[in-house]
Amino acid sequence: DNIHAREVSLHDLGILHAGCDLSGPLSLRLDTISPRFGTRYRAIRDEIVRVVSEDDERHDELEPVTNLSDGN
Numbered sequence: 001d002n003i004h005a006r007e008v009s010l011h012d013l014g015i016l017h018a019g020c021d022l023s024g025p026l027s028l029r030l031d032t033i034s035p036r037f038g039t040r041y042r043a044i045r046d047e048i049v050r051v052v053s054e055d056d057e058r059h060d061e062l063e064p065v066t067n068l069s070d071g072n
Contacts, residue, residue, distance in 0.1 A: 010028075017026040 013028065014026055
């Protein structure tokens with residue numbers, strides 16, 4: 001979700017660390033997470049495709065309905 005995160009490099013963080021006069025080495029903890037919106041959107045889309053596909057398969061398995069108005 002944070003579109004600006006890809007614009008920040010490790011070099012940028014090193015310069016920021018050096019500019020703050022912090023003692024000790026730069027230490028980072030990086031976690032990778034997938035974007036919430038994109039991941040959830042694709043999950044919903046895939047679920048809809050699955051349900052529609054199952055519905056189409058069930059529809060194809062049904063016997064065709066013949067003319068019901070002839071009373072048989």
